[in-house]
Amino acid sequence: xxxxxxxxxxxITVTGKKLTVTCSQNMNHEYMSWYRQDPGLGLRxxxxxxxxxxxxxxxxxxxxKVSRKEKRNFxxxxxxPSPNQTSLYFCASSFDSYEQYFxxxxxxxxx
Amino acid sequence: xxxxxxxxxxxxxxxxxxxxxxxxxxxxxxxxxxxxVQYPGEGLQLLLKATKADDKGSNKGFEATYRKETxxxxxxxGSVQVSDSAVYFCALMGTGNQFYFGTGTSLTVIP
Numbered sequence: 001x002x003x004x005x006x007x008x009x010x011x012i013t014v015t016g017k018k019l020t021v022t023c024s025q026n027m028n029h030e031y032m033s034w035y036r037q038d039p040g041l042g043l044r045x046x047x048x049x050x051x052x053x054x055x056x057x058x059x060x061x062x063x064x065k066v067s068r069k070e071k072r073n074f075x076x077x078x079x080x081p082s083p084n085q086t087s088l089y090f091c092a093s094s095f096d097s098y099e100q101y102f103x104x105x106x107x108x109x110x111x
Numbered sequence: 112x113x114x115x116x117x118x119x120x121x122x123x124x125x126x127x128x129x130x131x132x133x134x135x136x137x138x139x140x141x142x143x144x145x146x147x148v149q150y151p152g153e154g155l156q157l158l159l160k161a162t163k164a165d166d167k168g169s170n171k172g173f174e175a176t177y178r179k180e181t182x183x184x185x186x187x188x189g190s191v192q193v194s195d196s197a198v199y200f201c202a203l204m205g206t207g208n209q210f211y212f213g214t215g216t217s218l219t220v221i222p
Contacts, residue, residue, distance in 0.1 A: 004154075033210065042200060042214035043155070050208060058209060090154055097208045098143065098162070102154030 002027045004103035012109045021076045023091030031094040032074040036087040081110040113138045113205040117213035132186040132216045134201035142203040144184040149198045191220045
């Protein structure tokens with residue numbers, strides 16, 4: 001089954017404790033992206049990647065890191081999480097960046 | 112910079128009513144435009160897209176026309192059903208394949 005998977009689905013952590021949210025797709029897509037969804041703000045793009053070893057900043061990259069060492073994986077790293085990074089995070093992938101397939105979301109709470 | 116502004120919700124309609132959700136955009140160059148839909152507890156799914164001026168995207172009875180002269184991409188459906196209840200996001204893909212989403216419009220259709 002074609003899908004985008006994210007782990008964990010739910011995470012509660014404390015300020016400053018490094019964490020990684022994994023994202024994997026099995027569709028051989030070149031384009032992958034991370035978004036955060038906040039009430040009243042819609043989705044905002046954090047980082048995106050057009051291909052392996054190619055990453056670009058989106059609208060809100062501060063406080064986040066990504067890497068694209070393999071085509072199928074695109075982890076999101078929070079080196080020192082803060083409460084303002086409490087949000088719902090979505091990973092997405094696309095063959096040509098037009099039709100994006102979204103993962104189920106990761107709900108992160110930073111206390 | 113690029114941005115999308117969409118009609119605030121929530122919108123409540125009776126079954127078989129006509130739906131319009133307004134979306135306008137600001138962009139340099141010639142963006143591609145999208146409508147995505149999010150059902151409760153799920154990630155977003157592409158509903159329709161238009162990649163150049165005057166294109167009409169359509170899917171599942173929904174339509175939207177890319178109007179360059181008014182920088183708009185309004186979503187319409189002639190007769191909504193209860194199953195159309197969801198949150199709808201207008202989005203654009205700008206220069207460098209970066210995405211910008213609107214804040215989302217919640218639609219509830221009552222029988």
